[in-house]
Amino acid sequence: MKKIIFLLCITVFATKIFAQKTAINGWQLLDLKKDSFYGISLDQAYQFLKEKNITGTTIVVGVLDSGVDTTHEDLKSVLWHNPKEIPGNKKDDDGNGYADDYYGWNFLGSANGRNVMSNSSEWIRVYWRYRSKFENKQINVAKLSPQERYEYENWQKAKAGVFASAPSDGRLDTLHNYLKSVLFCDSIAKSRLNKEEYSLQDLNKWQPASSIEKTIKDILQEVFSNDDLTDVKNTFVTSSIKDYIVSEERKADGIKNPPATDRQDITGDDPLNPNTKFYGNGDVYANDGLHGTHVSGIIAAVRNNGIGMDGIADNVKIMMVRTVPEGDEVDKDIAMAIRYAVDNGARVINMSFGKSLSPDKKIIDDAVRYAASKDVLLVQGAGNSKRNINAFDNFPNPQYLFTDSIAPNYITVGASDCNGHAADFSNYGDKVVNVFAPGVAIYSTIPQSKYMLLDGTSMATPMVVGLAALLRSYFPQLSAVDIKNIIEQSAVKPNVETTIPGTTDKAYMNKLCISGGIINAYEAVKLAYHWKK
Incomplete structure (x- = not known):
């Protein structure tokens, strides 16, 4: 049954750590020579900027994701506020077409407050x-x-x-029975531990009073054992199983029936009409903020405040544009979200999502061109399917439809671990993946002022976004294309082979991405300092 949770998590943020060195919280910011972790040498980058007396300006970063907890202790002071919008008055104060877009916008909602929580594939x-x-x-x-x-x-x-x-009916029955067993065991554990929310560490301390309780403890330890991450709670595990079963039910139903029209019914918008854009609401949390909150923390959680963890960039305001529900995002929503972020001042856009088909790719391509015309950098995760995506079958992507042209303002990111190896789940491709970045065991913010370790190219992408924002802040004269080139050219190339994801073969990183390396903030700021001088 371990495979059930694994299959779910690998789709969004993989859960296994196969590193030779055990990762520690915040390893992604450390330096290889000083700390023996293949991080991005962030302290060295800030020290360089300090020595050169370079100061930064505020940069707005658009995060296209599931949502963000606007009350999080480590994020609330770095969230973007629309300066001309009065929150909560249900009016479009700044006349941009979006009422109450104080923190950003939710393209998965309705004016009366309803929100799309899930989509079909x-x-x-x-x-x-x-x-x-x-x-x-x-x-x-x-x-x-x-x-x-x-x-x-x-x-x-x-x-x-x-x-x-x-899935077959028999497999669905098995999944439902498995969930019932887990929920029963969970209810007993909560009673015995006197906790509604508990971790594997809590479970390990439980002293069962009977053989039945011992069996329940063993079952739950097996459920938890898929995660090497000790801070994962029972609520996250059971929710993951439920979400996975819902997705399997949708797959089974998809053969017989057209997909539900929840997105159109709730938003009132036709997803096939590229000419409408004023739909949604200002609820950028929508009780769906785990993924987006985690991504936002990696980019910009308050630095050096002694709380939780440190983000990468210190002069950033996060603009949340809710675009990604449970299930596959809609092409039109992606395009409208890019345009909204660009029009409202974002200089870098984080896109930690992807899918295998893009029926309305043209409208996304048009939005990408629009972002390029406004000098905005787009950064997207390569995906977690351990595939070679040189054929551009991960969407969105930088290749314009029906052409050989590649968007110049676009970076695609693979995930690496603390030893400088490609993460075993990461997609790759030496013609389309630009760089790798830390994406295994990344500790960051989640809702309710909590923190969690998560894995995936979803986590590697905001690493690059954070670095891009730092560069745009301290070197504002550099264009989006300059920033892309600097990030590529400053990437550190590991001198050891890595296992090619999904295979047993080994290769150097130059066979997996264009730059042949992993991002490094110190090398990037040094290169930016001398760029075109």
């Missing part, structure tokens, strides 16, 4: 979207226009994916 949406157009039809591919061919190829991929991934 893009596989299911594409399969049903084009089913009547292509099912049981004789298709002459040679006669299709580029757009029609793109639709047909997407539909073929979607159909194969829907039918291949759908």
Whole structure:
């Protein structure tokens, strides 16, 4: 049953640590020579800036994600506030079309306060979207226009994916029985430990009073044992199992029925109409902020305050643009979120998400071009499927549709561990992944002023965003393309081979990404200081 939670977590933020050296909280900021961890040498970077008497200016970073806890002790002072918006008055004070967008905007909500919490997979949406157009039809591919061919190829991929991934009724029964067992055991443990929320450490201290209790403890230890991360709580584990089962149920239903229209019903917006953009609400938390809060902390949690952990950039305001529900995000929401962030002053945008299909890629491409025209840097995670994505099958991506052109303002990020190896879950590709960054056992903020270790390219991406924001703050004359080039050229190249994710083969990092290395803040600020001088 261990595999159940693993399959869920690897999709968003992988959970296993396979490092030779045991990671410690905050290892990602440390220096290889000084601390023996393959971090980004952040203290050395700030020391260099201090010695050169360089001061920074405030930079706005757009975080396109699930949401953020606006009351978090380590984040509330670094959150962006729309200077012309009065919060809570239900008016569009600044006339930008978005009422009460004080902290940012939620493209997954309605004006009356309802929020989209989950979406179907893009596989299911594409399969049903084009089913009547292509099912049981004789298709002459040679006669299709580029757009029609793109639709047909997407539909073929979607159909194969829907039918291949759908679980059997027997498997669903097994999952439901497993959940019932876990919830029963959890209820006993909470009673015996006298805690509604407990960790594996708490569980290990429990002294069962009977053989039945001993069996319950053993079962829960097995459930927890998928995580080497001792701060994971029972509530997170049970919630993860429930979410995984819901996603499996959707897969099974996707063969028989069109996907639910919750997103359209709640927002009132047609996802296929690229011309509407004023939908959603100002609730950037929406009780769905674990992932987005964690990402935000990596970028900008208050530094040197003795609380929780330190973010990377010290002159940053985080603008949350809620875009990512449980399940696959909608292309239109991504495009509108990019445009909103750009229009409201973001200089760097974090996109810790991805999927295998993008039926409306053109509207995202148009938003990427718009960001480029405004000198805004986009940074996206490569994904956690341990695949080579040189074929650009991870979306969004920097290649414009029907062209060989690559967006110049776009960085794609793989995840590395504390030994300078590629994380075993990370996607890679020496033609599309620009750099690797720490993404294993990353300690950061989560809702309710708590903290947690999480893994994934979702965590590696804000590492790069934090560095990009630091560079844009202290070297404001540099363009988005300059920043991208500096981050690539200053990457540190490990002198050891790493296991290629998903294989047993080994290679140097230059076979896995364009730069051949892992980001380093110290090397980056030194290069930025001398850039074009």
